[in-house]
Structures are given as structure tokens and as C-alpha cells.
Amino acid sequence: MKLIYKYSILALTVMLSFQSCSIEPELTDVYDERVAWSGEANVELSLNKFYPLIGQSYYSAHVNQDAYADLLKKNTPNDEVNLLILGSSTITPGANPLDNxxxxYTWIRHCNEFLDGLQTKGVGLPTEFYQRAEGEVLFFRAYVYFELAKRYGASVILYDGLSDGMGRSLSKPDEVWNFIAADLDKAAAQLPATVPAAKRGKITKGAALGLKARAMLYAKRWKASSDAVASLQALNLYDLYPDYRALFNQRRSEGAENKESILEFGFLAPNFTYSFDYFFGPPLDGGYAQISPTENLVKEYQMADGTDFSWNNPVHAANPYQGREPRFYASILYNGATWKGRTLETVVGSKEGYAIGGGTTSTGYYMRKLFDEKLTDLGRGELTFYFMRYAEVLLIQAEAMAEQGQLSAGLEALNKVRRRAGFTRDLTATNTGQLLSLIRRERMVELAFEGHRFWDLRRWGLATSVLNGTHATGVKITKGTSGNLTYELVDVDNGRSRVYPEKYNRFPIPIAELQRNPNIEQFNEWK
Incomplete structure (x- = not known):
């Protein structure tokens, strides 16, 4: 393949904020293969094209995926997410909003083209650079295959090199998970443990180990997952950031030390920004308020003393937003919250109050986590996106250990996350099922809006019970003439039951692929 690089690739280098990289590529209108592989600078530019895979759109895709679960509700009734979860539209081989x-396979082809070019034309590159470049692209290939595997039950087509143009058969799930694990093992062996501050965000050994831990959790290879976590921890590089709220308000330009970040994507104005706050923020911010947290999530934020919140508790019900754990205040905008110099009002009739139809909240809440309270121009956000952080790794460790019957180790990992959240009383469990239940709630709260919930429910086998025949709830608040507030739990799905048939646990092979490749056939449940 002839590799072509135009001037626009230089903009990508700026976007990735590798400001201090000594990259001085030979400038010309078009590069051929010899120039592309002639030195480290040009190969580095080629590597950079893969990095948008880990966070170019900030958290937009992850938030939308959480709306397919029970954490968030799209406020516009005819939004495509609402149409699907309420059964007005369905997933088919010809139409699937979660298909990838x-x-x-476009990205897998790009990865294999790079790896082939590196092997055949990059032989003159320094060994350390060669191995790092190979490790980075193996990481990205494994990531893409993981994203395919979690959608299609790991029944996908493996390409370990350039395609010969012939259609291949589907590989078995074990073969796919073995392939992902092998790519990440090799990547971890070849990648550096750390990178200079100017290259913050480049793939490291810890990122490869963290992704392997995540992937093996999906594969139900519990020991492989916990072993990957142990290898990551042996690097002695990572820890929880002390302040959960501050963690999600870091700008790359501030250069704060953050040991919780295992892999991140940085946004630096004016060259590279995002408009997340514009689309999802409250109306008085100038936002479109496209999405809101549900009461299904909000009720899972415990009281500060570690006890459960309950609307059946008269004290809780009278002041539902007082005395909750710190992550609630870091994540949720509620009636009475202080935000951008004002007190948020979500009561019926206020400009940011509960209403149906879009443009404001349909649940009584807005997101706070992931938003920049200091941002005035909503189209120029520049907070850090975390592809992986250490809190997730600890929760992976907790689950993998629980599944292996190692309750003490699982509880210790879980309680580390909770201690950072401000809890002073550790959780206990006497059996695996009890511990897994605690972990599942902790993932729901700790990782809220980060795109894990929908996929977690599928891999746990709980999606058909949590997302089928159920209703999401919100809180409708009315203010009386004397200023007293009345809280009413409401069905934000407007009386319609959610739809999640069991066959959604493995998405159908797209019809275009079936027409193109005679060596595969549709999964039985989709025939």
C-alpha cells in the first residue's frame, strides 16, 4: 500500500499536544513509502493517526451508551436512544446504532498495514523505537478487537496481517480472546513504563496491562485479569487521586500530577477542544440539555455514613439531597445545587425545571461530573478524558478476585475505591454473590457516565432483567405557595416498558458483511 501524508497530519500532532516532541518531518506535497519509513519523525506522525481512537470525542459516546442502560435518560422523546430502548425501533442486521x-475492520486494516510496513520497510529504525511503535499499534489493534468482541460475543474474524482479499470464517471466541491477550502481552513487553511529560497520553506498559485486565474480565478469564492487574501494580506508578471531584476537572495545560490516570486524551484550546458541555449542559448555561441522570442512579449514591438512601425513610425523603456521599455532589446537579454562581432550580415551572419534551431535564437532574464549572464558552471545553484510570483497575481486581473466591483480596480492592470516596467504614461480604453485588453497585456509581454500565449489564447476564420490561424513574419537584417542596417519583419512560430481548446480548453480523463474505453466516438467534 502507498502511504500518503499531507500537511493536515501536522495538525493532528498539535491536537495530541505532544508539544516537545522533536518531530521535523521532511515537508513535501505527498510522501511515498520510502519517506514514510525513512526516520523516526515520519513514523511518529503515522503513529499519531491512531490516537483519536481513545478519546477524540471526549465522553460523548460513553454518555450516550450509558443512556441505553439505566443511568441516563435522553430528554427528547424521539431521540434514537429512546426509540430503541422503548421498542419503537429495533436492532436488526441492517440497522444497529451500536454496531461497529x-x-x-477499517481500523484493523490500518493497524495491519502499519505493522506490515514497519516489518518490511522499518528495519533501519532504532530497536527501541521500533519496538515501541510496534507495541503502540498492537495495543490499538487489541483495543479494536475488544470493542468488536464485546458486541458480537467474540465471534468475529481475525486478521493477523494484510488481507488476501478472500473472505475468512468467524473465529471461535477463545481464539479471539487469545489473540487480544497475545497482542497486549507483546505490547506490554515492548512499551515503556513511563513517557516524558511532553508526551503524556502516549501508550505505556501500564495501559496495555490495564486493557488486558479489562478485556479478560469480559472473557471471564478471572486469573488472567487479576494477574494483569498485579503486573500493573508492580510498576508502582499508579494510585487513586485524592479528590474525586477534582479528578474530573483537570486541564492538560495545568500539568497537575495525576497517578490515577493510566491512559488519557488531552484537549488544549484553541487547537483542540470539544463541545460536550454545549450539548449536554443545563439551559441557563446555554446548553441543549440533551441528557439527564435517572433516579435509578441517584438513589444508589449512599448517605455519607455508608447507609443506603431510601425514599421510604421520612428523614431522607424530607431532604433527599442532604447528607449524601461526596461522589453524589461531584456527579449530580440537583434542585438546590450551587452551580456557576447560581442555585439550580429543577422544580416544575422553572427555566431548568422538570418537563417533558426536551430542552430541559425530564428526570429532575443534570450531570455535573465531566462538566467544567469554569467554562464560559461551551464550545471550547478542554478537560482531560480518561480512557482508563486506576479506580477502574481496582474494581476489575475486586471482581476478578471475587470470581476466584478470594473474598479478602476482592474486598480490599473494593474498599480502596470507597475510602477515596470518603467512606470510613469498610464493606464486608461472606460469600461471592454478596461481594459481586457490592462491586456491581460500586461500578455503577464510581464509573457513572464513563460508558461501562450498558456493557457491564450485558456481560453479567443482567441486561434482560434490568433493561427489559422495566421503567426508568425521575423526581418531579413542585414548589408550594409557601415555598415548601413536594417530591414525586415519576416514570420518565411515560408508561412504556423498556425492551431488551435476550438476543441483544450478541449483536447481529451486519447484512453488508454477510453479502460480502460467503464464508460466514448469521448467528442462529438472528436468522
Whole structure:
């Protein structure tokens, strides 16, 4: 393949904020293969094209995926997410908003083209650089295959090199998970443990180990997952950031030390920004308020003393937003919250109050986590996106240990996350089922809006019970003439039951792929 690089690739280098990299590529209108592989600078530019895979759109995709679960509700009734979860539209081989087959194989081809070019034309590159470059792209190939595997039950087509143009058969799930694990093992062996501050955000050994831990959790290879976590921890590089709220309000330009970040994507104005706050923020911010947290999530934020919140508790019900754990105040905008110099009002009739139809909240809440309270121009956000952080790794460790019957180790990992959240009383469990239940709630709260919930429910086998025949709830608040507030739990799905048939646990192979490749056939449940 002839590799072509135009001037626009230089903009990508700026976007990734590798400001101090000594990259001085030979400038010309078009590069051929010899120039592309002639030195480290040009190969580095080629590597950079893969990095948008880990966070170019900030958290937008992750938030939308959480709306397919029970954490968030799209406020516009005819939004495509609402149409699907309420059964007005369905997933089919010809239409699937969560399909990524074409995306995945486009990127796998790019990865294999790079690896082939590196092997055949990059032989003159320094060994350390060669191995790092190979390790980075193996990481990205494994990531893309993981994203395919979690959608299609790991029944996908493996390409370990350039395609010969012939359609291949589907590989078995074990073969796919073995392939992902092997790519990440090799990547971890070849990648550096740390990178200079100017290259913050480049793939490291810890990122490869963290992704392996995540992938093996999905594969139900519990020991492989916990072993990957142990290898990551042996690097002695990572720890929880002391302040959960501050963690999600870091700008790359501030250069704060953050040991919780295992892999991140940085946004630096004016060259590279995002408009997340514009689309999802409250109306008086100038936002479109496209999405709101549900009461299904909010009720899972415990009281500060570690006891459960309950609307059946008269004290809780009278002042539902007092005395909750710190992550609630870091994550949720509620009636009475202080935000951008004002007191938020979500009561019926206020400009940011509960209403149905879009443009304001349909649940009584707005997101706070992931938003920049100091941002005035909503189209120029520049907070850090975390592809992986150490808190997730600890929760992976907790689950993998629980599944292996190692309750003490699982509880210790879980309680580390909770201690950072401000709890002073550790959780206890006497059996695996009890511990897994605690972990599942902790993932729901700790990782809220980060795109894990929908996929977690599928891999746990709980999606058909949590997302089928159920209703999401919100809180409708009315203010009386004397200023007293009345809280009413409401069905934010407007009386319609959610739809999640069991066959959604493995998405169908797209019809375009079936027409293109005679060596595969549709999964039985989709025939």
C-alpha cells in the first residue's frame, strides 16, 4: 500500500499536544513509502493517526451508551436512544446504532498495514523505537478487537496481517480472546513504563496491562485479569487521586500530577477542544440539555455514613439531597445545587425545571461530573478524558478476585475505591454473590457516565432483567405557595416498558458483511 501524508497530519500532532516532541518531518506535497519509513519523525506522525481512537470525542459516546442502560435518560422523546430502548425501533442486521463492524475492520486494516510496513520497510529504525511503535499499534489493534468482541460475543474474524482479499470464517471466541491477550502481552513487553511529560497520553506498559485486565474480565478469564492487574501494580506508578471531584476537572495545560490516570486524551484550546458541555449542559448555561441522570442512579449514591438512601425513610425523603456521599455532589446537579454562581432550580415551572419534551431535564437532574464549572464558552471545553484510570483497575481486581473466591483480596480492592470516596467504614461480604453485588453497585456509581454500565449489564447476564420490561424513574419537584417542596417519583419512560430481548446480548453480523463474505453466516438467534 502507498502511504500518503499531507500537511493536515501536522495538525493532528498539535491536537495530541505532544508539544516537545522533536518531530521535523521532511515537508513535501505527498510522501511515498520510502519517506514514510525513512526516520523516526515520519513514523511518529503515522503513529499519531491512531490516537483519536481513545478519546477524540471526549465522553460523548460513553454518555450516550450509558443512556441505553439505566443511568441516563435522553430528554427528547424521539431521540434514537429512546426509540430503541422503548421498542419503537429495533436492532436488526441492517440497522444497529451500536454496531461497529465496519469501523472495526477499517481500523484493523490500518493497524495491519502499519505493522506490515514497519516489518518490511522499518528495519533501519532504532530497536527501541521500533519496538515501541510496534507495541503502540498492537495495543490499538487489541483495543479494536475488544470493542468488536464485546458486541458480537467474540465471534468475529481475525486478521493477523494484510488481507488476501478472500473472505475468512468467524473465529471461535477463545481464539479471539487469545489473540487480544497475545497482542497486549507483546505490547506490554515492548512499551515503556513511563513517557516524558511532553508526551503524556502516549501508550505505556501500564495501559496495555490495564486493557488486558479489562478485556479478560469480559472473557471471564478471572486469573488472567487479576494477574494483569498485579503486573500493573508492580510498576508502582499508579494510585487513586485524592479528590474525586477534582479528578474530573483537570486541564492538560495545568500539568497537575495525576497517578490515577493510566491512559488519557488531552484537549488544549484553541487547537483542540470539544463541545460536550454545549450539548449536554443545563439551559441557563446555554446548553441543549440533551441528557439527564435517572433516579435509578441517584438513589444508589449512599448517605455519607455508608447507609443506603431510601425514599421510604421520612428523614431522607424530607431532604433527599442532604447528607449524601461526596461522589453524589461531584456527579449530580440537583434542585438546590450551587452551580456557576447560581442555585439550580429543577422544580416544575422553572427555566431548568422538570418537563417533558426536551430542552430541559425530564428526570429532575443534570450531570455535573465531566462538566467544567469554569467554562464560559461551551464550545471550547478542554478537560482531560480518561480512557482508563486506576479506580477502574481496582474494581476489575475486586471482581476478578471475587470470581476466584478470594473474598479478602476482592474486598480490599473494593474498599480502596470507597475510602477515596470518603467512606470510613469498610464493606464486608461472606460469600461471592454478596461481594459481586457490592462491586456491581460500586461500578455503577464510581464509573457513572464513563460508558461501562450498558456493557457491564450485558456481560453479567443482567441486561434482560434490568433493561427489559422495566421503567426508568425521575423526581418531579413542585414548589408550594409557601415555598415548601413536594417530591414525586415519576416514570420518565411515560408508561412504556423498556425492551431488551435476550438476543441483544450478541449483536447481529451486519447484512453488508454477510453479502460480502460467503464464508460466514448469521448467528442462529438472528436468522
Amino acid at each position: 463492524w465496519s469501523w472495526g
